[in-house]
Amino acid sequence: xxxxxxxxxxxxxxxxxxxxxxxxxxxxxxxxxxxxxxxxxxxxxxxxxxxxxxxxxxxxxxxxxxxxxxxxxxxxxxxxxxxxxxxxxxxxxxxxxxxxxxxxxxxxxxxxxxxxxxxxxxxxxxxxxxxxxxxxxxxxxxxxxxxxxxxxxxxxxxxxxxxxxxxxxxxxxxxxxxxxxxxxxxxxxxxxxxxxxxxxxxxxxxxxxxxxxxxxxxxxxxxxxxxxxxxxxxxxxxxxxxxxxxxxxxxxxxxxxxxxxxxxxxxxxxxxxxxxxxxxxxxxxxxxxxxxxxxxxxxxxxxxxxxxxxxxxxxxxxxxxxxxxxxxxxxxxxxxxxxxxxxxxxxxxxxxxxxxxxxxxxxxxxxxxxxxxxxxxxxxxxxxxxxxxxxxxxxxxxxxxxxxx
Amino acid sequence: xxxxxxxxxxxxxxxxxxxxxxxxxxxxxxxxxxxxxxxxxxxxxxxxxxxxxxxxxxxxxxxxxxxxxxxxxxxxxxxxxxxxxxxxxxxxxxxxxxxxxxxxxxxxxxxxxxxxxxxxxxxxxxxxxxxxxxxxxxxxxxxxxxxxxxx
Numbered sequence: 001x002x003x004x005x006x007x008x009x010x011x012x013x014x015x016x017x018x019x020x021x022x023x024x025x026x027x028x029x030x031x032x033x034x035x036x037x038x039x040x041x042x043x044x045x046x047x048x049x050x051x052x053x054x055x056x057x058x059x060x061x062x063x064x065x066x067x068x069x070x071x072x073x074x075x076x077x078x079x080x081x082x083x084x085x086x087x088x089x090x091x092x093x094x095x096x097x098x099x100x101x102x103x104x105x106x107x108x109x110x111x112x113x114x115x116x117x118x119x120x121x122x123x124x125x126x127x128x129x130x131x132x133x134x135x136x137x138x139x140x141x142x143x144x145x146x147x148x149x150x151x152x153x154x155x156x157x158x159x160x161x162x163x164x165x166x167x168x169x170x171x172x173x174x175x176x177x178x179x180x181x182x183x184x185x186x187x188x189x190x191x192x193x194x195x196x197x198x199x200x201x202x203x204x205x206x207x208x209x210x211x212x213x214x215x216x217x218x219x220x221x222x223x224x225x226x227x228x229x230x231x232x233x234x235x236x237x238x239x240x241x242x243x244x245x246x247x248x249x250x251x252x253x254x255x256x257x258x259x260x261x262x263x264x265x266x267x268x269x270x271x272x273x274x275x276x277x278x279x280x281x282x283x284x285x286x287x288x289x290x291x292x293x294x295x296x297x298x299x300x301x302x303x304x305x306x307x308x309x310x311x312x313x314x315x316x317x318x319x320x321x322x323x324x325x326x327x328x329x330x331x332x333x334x335x336x337x338x339x340x341x342x343x344x345x346x347x348x349x350x351x352x353x354x355x356x357x358x359x360x361x362x363x364x365x366x367x368x369x370x371x372x373x374x375x376x377x378x379x380x381x382x383x384x385x386x387x388x389x390x391x392x393x394x395x396x397x398x399x400x401x402x403x404x405x
Numbered sequence: 406x407x408x409x410x411x412x413x414x415x416x417x418x419x420x421x422x423x424x425x426x427x428x429x430x431x432x433x434x435x436x437x438x439x440x441x442x443x444x445x446x447x448x449x450x451x452x453x454x455x456x457x458x459x460x461x462x463x464x465x466x467x468x469x470x471x472x473x474x475x476x477x478x479x480x481x482x483x484x485x486x487x488x489x490x491x492x493x494x495x496x497x498x499x500x501x502x503x504x505x506x507x508x509x510x511x512x513x514x515x516x517x518x519x520x521x522x523x524x525x526x527x528x529x530x531x532x533x534x535x536x537x538x539x540x541x542x543x544x545x546x547x548x549x550x551x552x553x554x555x556x
């Protein structure tokens with residue numbers, strides 16, 4: 001199958017025609033439209049948003065506000081002011097854990113996460129539990145790395161205040177049943193927090209329809225610039241949250257001894273914002289919506305089905321995660337018998353195939369799998385059947401090099 | 406990376422030591438031990454030494470890791486057995502210079518089979534794999550127990 005988006009739209013890929021980039025789950029390549037939008041902001045509207053009464057500052061303010069509305073629309077969020085910009089998912093989770101967790105989770109309460117989480121949706125909650133004396137429970141997985149809902153239900157006790165789970169696993173690609181997880185959380189009055197770092201780029205997402213109380217995402221994984229992302233938080237929760245950082249832009253009135261806070265969303269965005277990044281991310285949303293997120297999903301499903309079939313045909317390869325493409329996003333995470341993932345990554349790199357080898361920032365998951373690392377190939381809109389063929393050929397060649405003489 | 410670079414990195418002696426690591430066992434009578442860990446990739450190994458006076462009588466290791474880290478550990482145990490502490494230290498310095506010195510780093514013949522690690526010089530991302538066991542050896546010789554990290 002050909003690419004969903006032309007390779008020529010992506011300057012890095014166009015400049016390196018033989019590069020087989022299969023690490024989009026780590027960061028996506030950027031279309032020229034995104035780079036142009038970021039540059040255009042600096043060339044035509046650069047001033048500090050919200051500060052000056054002069055025309056360029058007003059233009060910057062408008063561009064930033066428009067970007068927020070555009071990204072909220074992409075994510076299916078009607079109330080755009082409940083979408084806060086952050087540097088990405090990691091900062092988003094820290095904002096939530098600090099602003100909500102520190103004031104709402106107390107000693108004796110319980111926090112539940114899952115074994116699938118990457119460190120950004122694991123460590124902040126674990127550290128919150130340690131700091132306030134809360135219980136920290138981890139829902140275990142089935143043999144195909146899907147959340148064991150029975151185990152989760154058993155661990156969600158009446159004192160549970162939050163369940164934090166990913167929309168899609170970055171390490172093995174599992175698509176989680178968000179509606180069921182939300183129902184379980186709301187059944188005990190807990191917050192349902194969804195890490196959408198791997199959901200928003202690959203699935204048609206409507207945060208409002210998902211019913212989650214918070215949804216975090218990173219722009220750079222969905223064709224946008226690095227250093228911009230955000231979190232959507234239910235308004236009723238936001239209004240009870242403490243500011244995350246203090247400083248300019250987030251204040252209403254600063255007295256000598258006390259300060260009052262600005263309205264949403266500014267209360268949670270201290271300091272000069274990454275307006276150019278927000279503008280670039282809005283352009284990425286335009287680009288993806290023009291392709292159609294449903295089409296993105298269809299394209300990626302076809303690629304993982306092709307990769308699964310070809311790797312199974314090669315033999316000696318164990319693919320992790322759900323085998324049905326309906327329950328897996330655009331990730332093929334695997335082990336090659338007799339070839340350590342790091343050796344595999346070096347050999348694949350030698351063939352111009354860029355994959356990630358490692359723990360994928362998900363050490364609790366790797367421990368449960370009994371491995372230190374896996375090889376992960378991840379696809380996106382510019383990936384093609386040729387990329388799959390290159391991957392499979394490189395895997396075969398790595399096997400040959402390591403074959404017992 | 407070109408194919409010749411990969412051929413040098415994964416030369417047969419490396420693959421042989423990966424598949425059949427030498428001195429791959431715990432050493433109950435050890436006088437020193439240290440665990441080495443590469444937090445980036447999760448590789449872990451433990452090195453045991455038995456030192457008599459100034460002489461390293463025995464070196465063993467165990468753990469999990471890639472071909473480079475395991476082969477490096479295996480080659481190391483064979484190379485330092487019977488050496489004095491000072492000789493092992495000198496070897497450490499030479500190996501370190503060889504694997505961190507880039508493509509043109511010196512690989513003196515005195516290193517013997519350990520020279521097989523010279524290919525790592527062209528793969529900066531793999532230097533930590535090659536040096537993990539050597540850092541653990543240094544720690545095991547310096548103190549009775551403890552963990553070292555490549556970070």
